[in-house]
Amino acid sequence: MMTDFSISDHITKKRTYFSLGKTKEFDFRRQQLTILKQLIIDNEQAIIQALQADLHKPELEAVTSEIVFALKEVELAIKSLRNWTKPKKAAVPWQLLPSSAKIQPEPLGVVLIIGAWNYPFQLVIVPLIGAIAAGNCAILKPSEIASHTSHLVAELIPKYFHSDYISVVEGGIETSQKLLTEKFDHIFFTGSNHVGKIIMAAAAKNLTPVTLELGGKNPCIVDTEIHLEHTARRIIWGKFINAGQTCIAPDYLFVDKKIKDQLLANLEKCLKEFYGEHPEKSPDYARIINQKNFDRLVNFLKNARIIIGGETNPNEFYISPTLITNISFTDPIMQEEIFGPILPIIEYTDIEEAITWINSQPKPLALYLFSQNKNLQQKVLQATSSGAVCLNETVIHFTVPSLPFGGVGNSGIGSYHGKASFDTFSHYKSVLKNPFWLDIKLRYAPYKGKLSIL
Numbered sequence: 001m002m003t004d005f006s007i008s009d010h011i012t013k014k015r016t017y018f019s020l021g022k023t024k025e026f027d028f029r030r031q032q033l034t035i036l037k038q039l040i041i042d043n044e045q046a047i048i049q050a051l052q053a054d055l056h057k058p059e060l061e062a063v064t065s066e067i068v069f070a071l072k073e074v075e076l077a078i079k080s081l082r083n084w085t086k087p088k089k090a091a092v093p094w095q096l097l098p099s100s101a102k103i104q105p106e107p108l109g110v111v112l113i114i115g116a117w118n119y120p121f122q123l124v125i126v127p128l129i130g131a132i133a134a135g136n137c138a139i140l141k142p143s144e145i146a147s148h149t150s151h152l153v154a155e156l157i158p159k160y161f162h163s164d165y166i167s168v169v170e171g172g173i174e175t176s177q178k179l180l181t182e183k184f185d186h187i188f189f190t191g192s193n194h195v196g197k198i199i200m201a202a203a204a205k206n207l208t209p210v211t212l213e214l215g216g217k218n219p220c221i222v223d224t225e226i227h228l229e230h231t232a233r234r235i236i237w238g239k240f241i242n243a244g245q246t247c248i249a250p251d252y253l254f255v256d257k258k259i260k261d262q263l264l265a266n267l268e269k270c271l272k273e274f275y276g277e278h279p280e281k282s283p284d285y286a287r288i289i290n291q292k293n294f295d296r297l298v299n300f301l302k303n304a305r306i307i308i309g310g311e312t313n314p315n316e317f318y319i320s321p322t323l324i325t326n327i328s329f330t331d332p333i334m335q336e337e338i339f340g341p342i343l344p345i346i347e348y349t350d351i352e353e354a355i356t357w358i359n360s361q362p363k364p365l366a367l368y369l370f371s372q373n374k375n376l377q378q379k380v381l382q383a384t385s386s387g388a389v390c391l392n393e394t395v396i397h398f399t400v401p402s403l404p405f406g407g408v409g410n411s412g413i414g415s416y417h418g419k420a421s422f423d424t425f426s427h428y429k430s431v432l433k434n435p436f437w438l439d440i441k442l443r444y445a446p447y448k449g450k451l452s453i454l
């Protein structure tokens, strides 16, 4: 943890470092991205262990959703850097010829990246890739709640990067709030809507732009025109990886009444296939991050109509994969993001019921529709708004670097991943150049008689 003095000292040093211009050099950026890639490769085992200690995260999930995902992102940035950083020519109206114009990306300066605890490594490292690629200095504030990963990031970053260029400030709310009293050139925040508002209010004091990667309730609609087994598998996988603690996990299901029983049977079968009769013993099932979240989730189970699951073990913060039904829209579980391994299932007789409910709620980060009916796909795409949509899939869109990842409305502001990360940490500067060999006088006074020519 740092003192107030050291926080402002770190920022001052970064401002000085940034002003030297080194971070803007192409070779420097590429070299630093390569160093970040090496950091990830060298420390794979330590990252897996930290994630295991924080969340009991299964190794395969740690590797795919945090390590390999971050590696792919950094490799793409290294490969695309030349193209991303190149100024792009822009058209000029004929009246302004022989001027020429271009759009030139430039770094913002010193940026702050605040992470959440559920994917605690990649949620600070992947934005950092964008910050480096775009030529910025950065301060990372990982989530204190995933303390093992936070300590590991704080230990590794100074080993690989100059501390005046990139550094880590560890700590909780108080530390975060101290950081927010400083002036940054961009704040990239991942976390809850509630804290997102605090971040934006603090940033407003300095007119600092923000990217807010927030949460929400992601609906998953299941129509009758589906492949039942594949649908069940994709839903169960997306919901229960990381024990449901995924910002884009399906939050609740809307199922066509005609197919509900068949779907439920397949969901149950699939849960057994994935995690066995006793998920508590499965090495492939994570735990709830802490007591506070465990208690919050256990509360949802009180008086719930549980179809399968509902077992808990407070000593391990274990909650079994749980399906519940007979939900009312006024139940607490339909009022807030679940962010845990409980899946409410609601039936509909007409798709309009689902669409009307979704549109009455804050815009979600992701919406999932399982249906082969093209008209229905089109209808749902057009009638609803969300950060992203997957048709016949869940969650995997976040691994596609050509798809900007972010929310809309209450689920967030701005996006990242792939080139979108570079864009987020860049200012696109418009540059116009006019040579001296010609100077058409049409725009200069005296104006008399010139209006008719323009």
Ligand code: NAD
Residues within 6 Å of the ligand: 114, 115, 116, 117, 118, 119, 123, 141, 142, 143, 144, 145, 171, 172, 173, 176, 177, 190, 191, 192, 193, 194, 195, 196, 198, 212, 213, 214, 215, 216, 246, 247, 248, 337, 339, 365, 407, 412
């Ligand atoms: P959180 O908002 O409680 O905390 C996020 C970060 O903000 C932490 O680093 C924390 O130290 C800091 N913080 C907390 N309270 C603060 C305050 N009062 N002032 C200043 N800083 C504060 O979120 P969380 O519990 O870590 O994460 C869960 C939430 O994050 C869920 O809503 C989830 O959907 C969302 N999330 C979104 C994405 C995304 O990409 N959109 C990804 C992961 C998680």
